[in-house]
Structure formats: C-alpha cells, structure tokens
Amino acid sequence: xxxxxxxxxxxxxxGSVGIPAKYGGFETLTEHLVDNLSNEYDLTVYxxxxxxxxxxxxxQYKNATLKYIPLQANGxxxxxxxxxxxxxxxxxxxxxLILGVAGAWILPFVKLFTxxxxxxxxxxxxxxxxxxxxxxxxxLFWAESMAVKYSHIDISDNEAIQDYTxxxxxxxxxxxxxxADHTLKVSPSESDLNEFPFLKNNYxxxxxxxxxxxxxHEVLEAFMDLPDYQLxxxxxxxNSEYGIIFKEKAKAYKNILLLDPIYDQRKLDLIRGNATLxxxxxxxxxxxxxLVEAMYLGLPILAYNVSYNxxxxxxxxxxxxxxxxxxxxxxxxxxxxxxxxxENMEKIAMRRYIWEKIAIKYQxxxxxxxxxxxxxxxxxxxxxxxxxxxxxxxxxxLKHHKSFYDKK
Numbered sequence: 518x519x520x521x522x523x524x525x526x527x528x529x530x531x532g533s534v535g536i537p538a539k540y541g542g543f544e545t546l547t548e549h550l551v552d553n554l555s556n557e558y559d560l561t562v563y564x565x566x567x568x569x570x571x572x573x574x575x576x577q578y579k580n581a582t583l584k585y586i587p588l589q590a591n592g593x594x595x596x597x598x599x600x601x602x603x604x605x606x607x608x609x610x611x612x613x614l615i616l617g618v619a620g621a622w623i624l625p626f627v628k629l630f631t632x633x634x635x636x637x638x639x640x641x642x643x644x645x646x647x648x649x650x651x652x653x654x655x656x657l658f659w660a661e662s663m664a665v666k667y668s669h670i671d672i673s674d675n676e677a678i679q680d681y682t683x684x685x686x687x688x689x690x691x692x693x694x695x696x697a698d699h700t701l702k703v704s705p706s707e708s709d710l711n712e713f714p715f716l717k718n719n720y721x722x723x724x725x726x727x728x729x730x731x732x733x734h735e736v737l738e739a740f741m742d743l744p745d746y747q748l749x750x751x752x753x754x755x756n757s758e759y760g761i762i763f764k765e766k767a768k769a770y771k772n773i774l775l776l777d778p779i780y781d782q783r784k785l786d787l788i789r790g791n792a793t794l795x796x797x798x799x800x801x802x803x804x805x806x807x808l809v810e811a812m813y814l815g816l817p818i819l820a821y822n823v824s825y826n827x828x829x830x831x832x833x834x835x836x837x838x839x840x841x842x843x844x845x846x847x848x849x850x851x852x853x854x855x856x857x858x859x860e861n862m863e864k865i866a867m868r869r870y871i872w873e874k875i876a877i878k879y880q881x882x883x884x885x886x887x888x889x890x891x892x893x894x895x896x897x898x899x900x901x902x903x904x905x906x907x908x909x910x911x912x913x914x915l916k917h918h919k920s921f922y923d924k925k
Contacts, residue, residue, distance in 0.1 A: 525559040526887055529606035532599055532616030532638075534590040535564025536578055539780060542695060542806035543616045543640075546875075548579075549696055553876030555580035558883065561610065563602040565590040593653070595619035607631055612886055614879075615668075618643060621660040624667035634886040637664045638672040639690075642681060646801050647729045662686065669886045675803035677824035688892065691882060694804045694829075696872030697813035701786040709787055715774060720747035721847070722792035722816075724785070724807050725799065727752040727760035732798035732821055737763055737773065739840040743847055744772050748796075749788060751776045790814045794847070794855065797826060797834075804829050809870040815863035817855040819846050833861040 530547050538544035547562055554560065560581040564574075567589045575583055584605065588598040599620025606613055607627065615621075615637040627633055643649075644657035665671050665686045673679040673690040682690040703709075705716045721740070725731045733752070740748040754760040754775055767773045779785045789795070795816040799805045800823050808829055811818060818834035820826040827836065835850060835858065837843040 525557070526883060527559045527561070527609060527611045528554075528614055528883060529602070529610040529612070530560065530562045530614050530616070531602040531606060532590070532595075532619070533562070533564075534568050535583070535585075536562055536581075540568070545699065545806065546616070546695060549699070549872040550876055550879055551579045551581045553873060554880055554883075557880065561606065563606070565598065596622075596656075603627065607633060612636060612883055614883070615664075616640065618657060618660040618664040621664035621667070624663055628667045634889070635668040636670045636672065636882055636886050637668040638674065638693075639664055639678070639682070640674070640803070642678065642801065642803075665690075669889050669892055670882050672882070673803060675825050676828045678803045691878075693875060693878045693882075694870055695806045695809055696875045697806075697809040697866050697870040698872055699782070700790070700810045700813050701783055702790055702814060703783055703787040705787060705791060713788065715747055715749060716787070716791050718747060719793040720749055721794040721796050721819075722749045722751075722789050723796040723798065724751045724789060727754055727757060727763075729759060730799070730801040732800055733760075734763060735821075735840045736796050736798050736843065737767055739843040739847070740773055741767075741770055742840070742844050744770070746847060747772050747774070749774045749776065749792070751779055751785070751788065753778050786814065789816070792816060794819060796843070797821060799823075799826065801825075809866060812862035813866040813870060815859045817850075817858040818862055819843065830862065831865055833865065834858060 530550065533543040533547045534540045536544060536548045536551060538548040551560055551562065562581050562583055564583055564585050566585040566587040569585060574585060577583065586598050586601050588594045588601070590598050595617065596619045599615065599617065600623055603613060603615070603620050603623055610633060612634045613636065615635065617638065617640045621637065624635060627635065639661055644654045644661060649657065665682055665688055671682065671688065671690050672693050673682060674692070674694050676692060679690045679692050682688055710716055723736055725733065727733050736748070736750070740746060752760070754764040754777060764775055767775055779788070789811060795811040795818050797805070797808050797811065797818055797820040799808070800821050803825050808818070808820065808826065812830065818830055820830060820834050820836055822836035822838045826834070835846050837846055
C-alpha cells in the first residue's frame, strides 16, 4: 500500500557533504537515494554549510528537505558535524541513515533514550587509513565499534568488510555497494581532441585522492620506468606535501600528465572512458566508487592486490603488489586479454553496480529497521552452552569456536 505524505517513514541521511552532489562517493550515493526513494519516504539530507554558500542553498531538492550544519563534513570537524546532525534529526525522524562512523560516540545515548532506528554505513575500515594520526586512528577504531554495537543495522560496501565485522564484532553486516551508471560513455569531439591531445593515443588513467594509501607513488614510479606509455592521473595534488612532492618529481617525465581535480562529469568520463587501461591503486576502504565507475565504462582494470579490490572485480581483473609488478603487467599483457578484462568488468558492473538496484537494497533495510527490535548477530549458539555439556555430547572440539571470532 502506497504511503501518503502524512504516514511516510521519515528518514534522515547524515554524514555526506550534501546535495546537489559535487564532491565524492557518499554525496553521489545520497543524490541517487533521493532520486529513487524520495517518493516513498520523507527524506531529509544534512549538508555542510561550509560547502554550500547561503546564496546557493536550497530548502528542497528533488523532493527532499535540506538542512545545513555550519561545519565541514570531513576531517576532524566531521565529529561535531555528524553529532549535531544526529541531535537535530532526533526531533522528527524515524530512521537515521548515517554514512560513516565519525559521530558514532553518541549512538549509545540515542539507543538508550529514544526509539529511533539507526542504520549506519561504516565506510570501509577507516581507522586503517594512513592519513590519520594515532589519536584519530584510535578514535575511529573505537567509533567503529560503537557504530556496529549500537546500530540496528550496519552496512558494509564490500564482502571483505563484511568478513571483517563478522570476525571482530560477531554481527551480520549487510552488503550494499555503490552504483556506477551515472557515468557517461563519451566519444571525443574535435574540440576535446584539441584540449586533450592524448585522447588520440593509447594511455592509462588513474583518478583518486592523492594519498599514500592510494599508492600514487607506486603508480608514478612504475610509469617513470615506462617512458613509452602515457599515464594521465587526476587528483588533488596541491592538498598535501605528499602530492606536491610527487607532482614536482613527475615534471621530468614527458609520458606523465598530472591534472587537478575535475568535477565536470562529462569531461572526467571523457578522460576515463577513452583510456586503454585503468590503474586502481587503492589499498584501503571497501568498494571504491572510482573503481566501479571504471568498470561500468568497460575499462581493463589493473588493481592493487587487496581483498577489497578482488571482491569488487570478482577476481577477473589483473592485480599488482608493487611498482615492479605493475610494470610487468603493462609490458606483457596482450591487447586481447585487456579487451576480455574490460568486457568482464562491464558485465559485473551492469549486474551489481546500478543505482536503481542499490536504492532497492537501501529501501529494504529502511523497512526492516523500522520494524526491527533486536540486531541480528552470527555468534554461534554453542557460545552460550556450558562447555561440560558439549564434552558430554562428544563434540568437545566446538569449545574452540572462539578462535574464529578472535577479537585480538
């Protein structure tokens, strides 16, 4: 039965920079959830007032209500940003859909003093990222545990993250990836070829934040040893000393072109979609939006050899552990193999990474959270059985079940 405006479930989406989407994965996710679910639910999206100037703010967008918090959504300010958003949402919402764990410290109080339902996406294993200092890593590690323990449902965007939360927390996280069908398959025009002459030739491309965990240095150093192969890399080079150092170093190599961030969707997909190779160096996180977008474009993928990337590509891409293996792959992979990989990537993306399918999964979780009383877990039932009884039953080997759920 279709809900009317008065009996719609009220859902607050918290943790993104905001919409209209301009920035990254959570923002793109939020926009597509609004596109697909705003007729079914009464949606409110919290946005960063620092990114949306007052003269450009909207009260309503695509049938969702927008609320602005006067803080940055990322970095250290993400903690009060998410916290204030959660507190504000408590006054009217039924379900809190929280993207990221920054504000998770407050969830025990939400759970204790309200009946609000909490769905949280833990966004990969954030505390492992190299960009955080020791204190930030400790907080994110602790906040992750609060997010999993005090939410009604937690979301992983990758099977590898689901395995991690199962082993560490004994809960059944729900897998929902990112969509990619917002990307555009663009054929270059004459003006495009004049602006980007490299489009006429074979080239590899990489799009990412310029951070050590994305192995930017490994990729650059590999192509420094591949002088006959063009590399085009798009990222925020001027935002860190790491980026500035490698940007300067790359100037000596004619085959390496470094571009600043590109937010125009057509231009970005023009550069990505006409590449011969996509290099994915991410070694942290879960399902990276940049990877599924490259897959949707049908690009052959050479990815850093970690479980997240293997799960996303279903072990059908090529993988490298260091710059030397990347050089080897670029030099020795045939065009026939690359074509086959590109076709496989597109098939996987069309099956798994479509926004309409992603939205349906979120809708199912919202409906479940609205009714749920006790969070599902996957702790073995034998954990609650007296060990002596297990021995008497001749299944004493089960007394060691704790080893699989080792929390060390």
